[in-house]
Amino acid sequence: MLTIAKRLVTVIPTLIGVVIVTFLLTRVLPGDPAVYFAGPAATPQSIAEIRKTLGLDRPLPDQFAHYVNDLAHGNFGNSLSTGRPVATEISSRLPASAELTLLGLFLAIVIAVPLGIFAAVKQGSLIDHLCRIVATAGVSLPVFFTGLLLVYIFYFKLGWSPAPIGRLDAFATTPPDITGFYLIDSLVTGNFETFRASLSQLILPAATLAIFSLAPITRMTRASMLAVLSSEFIRTARASGLDDRTVILTYGFRNAMLPVVTTLGMVFSFLLGANVLVEKVFAWPGIGSYAVEALLQSDFAPVQGFVLTMAVLYVALNLLIDMLYGVIDPRVRLEA
């Protein structure tokens, strides 16, 4: 517990830095939100009125003080482009992104980890080449391309997949908001029709993400397994007559997991914030497209809220991974 608390204390300066940098960065960017939101037929007077309503006529330090004060009260400000408080928006959009990313990552792990292990065990075999092809293809196909291709084949041509119009089709009922994960919420309330509908909406975008994240996970698993399998304790284990399964999975894989878990963490946080293109293709109301749209409209509050949320998530994720290290390999100590 104490070590975790110590870790958390070191996080504070990072967060303060993030707050200052995002605040300044959004102010330095070109583009005047007052002019943008004054709309058509704006006059200098109406622009000035809007600037005043938005509080943009005040000096920067004053604006910053207001911002920090609001943050301290849990108020992220209001988004001008969607007209809602940023905190509500993020809390409704984060689960959408998280559900998609987790499912995508799950698919990727289920395929990539065994593939990587096989490739390492049977080095130079057909499966090793397959692993190489999958990894190269996955990483070299841009996600929006894979996404559009999947939509074209499975929705437009074959009609197997539902229309790519977001988390649920237009006529399905939204499950009550418990966790924000539609799959879980619909199961909890026993609404199997919605569960089916949201699962079928999820499959294509999740597959798109999985194809993209296959590459780093497969390659990392393979490389790290190769290193472990050639080490002396594996030779000893084999010499002691342990069967292949025990040697590879119990001794080999467990020791190879550390770099794999690190990669997973990185891939996850990358996918969560950066899969804007997938969100666009599948009309997914995720957090990445929210931030990008806000940025394009010089809408400061959501951008700041987004960066801050991602920073907190990233810190939490890193902490979790560090703790996992300890579970996987008892030699690792958090204080190190």
Added chain:
Amino acid sequence: MKRRDFLKSVTGIAAGAMVPAPAIWSSARADARSETLLVVTEGGPNNLDIHGVGTNRPGYEASWNCYDRLISHETKTLPDGTLSYDRDKFKPELAEDMSIGDMSVTFKLKKKAKFHDGTPVTANDVKWSLDRSVSVGGFPTVQMKAGSLVNKEQFVVVDDNTVRIDFAKKDRLTIPDLAVIVPGIYNSALLKSKASEKDPWALDYTKSNTAGSGAYKVTSWKPGVEVVYERHDDWVGGKMPQLKKVIWRTIPSQGNRRALMERGDADISFDLSSKDTSEMKKEGKLVIISNPIGNGMYSVELNVKTPPFDNDKVRRAVAYALPYQKIMDAAMFGLANPLFGGASNTVTDIAWPAKTGYVNDMAKAKALMAESGVSGIDTTVSFDLGAGDICEPIAVLVQESLGQIGIKTAINKVPGANWRSEMAKKSMPLMVNFFSGWLDYPEYFFFWCYSGQNAIFNTPSYVNPDMDALIDGARAAAAVGDKEKYSRNVEGFISKAYDDVPRIPLFQPFLNVGTQKNISGYVYWFHRQLDYRSIVKA
């Protein structure tokens, strides 16, 4: 629970997920579908109230369908068989009667009119709403001003069912301005209860709730995802709409909007790109409707305040150097009305937008350049990246053709968010731009784009006393109905604008809409948003 049992139950659930839904659900859905319209567009609203701060264009659509105005426009059938609003014919909406006097107009309200919550609509609501539109500031107030509606004192409650609007001055645009989206009628009792000292007009409430008497009310709004409307069954503003429910989904990817339409999963895709329109027209699977955008044009604009475009010979040389037809084909796939190649730059009728007398004539352009005595020009051509699919090919062609007459240009792509502020600075020397006015009158266009008030849309910073005299003359003549003087002034200012050529008209674009074959009743409106009320699904 043992591990094995758990796995069993999970597989059970997964298998359940794969089984198609029982028939009973499907038929309920089929019923819902026949009474529901599914609309897909690229973007959704950021505010349901046009009076709000920075409400975007999709937000206007919500306002239009959820609030009534005192009056609206009749519908007419265009020569190509499509429907359009009728600029010159008004019909009562909330009012049952309109009588125009010399310096005022009086409206009698429909007695049965009710707001969505059941409260009757009274003259006090009308007064409060019009007061709101001239007081909230920003776009709504500017728009009201365009019809000389400025002061709260102009709106007078005569009795519970009668409202009088006094004219500040004689202005032909006053009545049309009462039929635009801004002067909607709001539920004043409800909104007063939601108002606060900081927010006296309850803008916070109307941002995400509709408080009108219109044909539809918003029952659910997820920003960036969807808006769901339900019909207001007590609506008296016109013929009861057929559709009970409208679902409006935001689908950012253009390809997917098209796929949804072609697979028959969406009913209407609004504001199609020219490329999709031309291809889908050929395929013939859907009904594609294209209407020219009234009072709108894409043009190349030259800043007359800075050299070399302060020289009118250089401006004319540019106008003769542009490859108009190529531009229209590349940017619009031919789907636009040409605004070039007319008989002459001196127009002889008041039809607007009018063709200029310019054509692509390189010899003439080169001769004019030689005459101007200006050489070695190095400048930039700017455009709004938000309209990049149209503006970028134009900019490239402009760059190429100007290169041939010795004007070197670099292309400057301005991100959508910055475009307005760049326009306001008036420092861009050469730009590709679009303007359209709601009120479809030439003097309205010229008031914004050419007059000496030098509004943000007068990007060339063109200020000319003769031009102002002509614009003012046309406005004054229109106000008193002097047709002869009006025509003389309108023909005068168009001819002057084309001869001085601070902006070079290219083409009038179309608003394109795709619908399934069982959808009818789509009407083109000046505000370029979708009116659900007239739409019928067979």
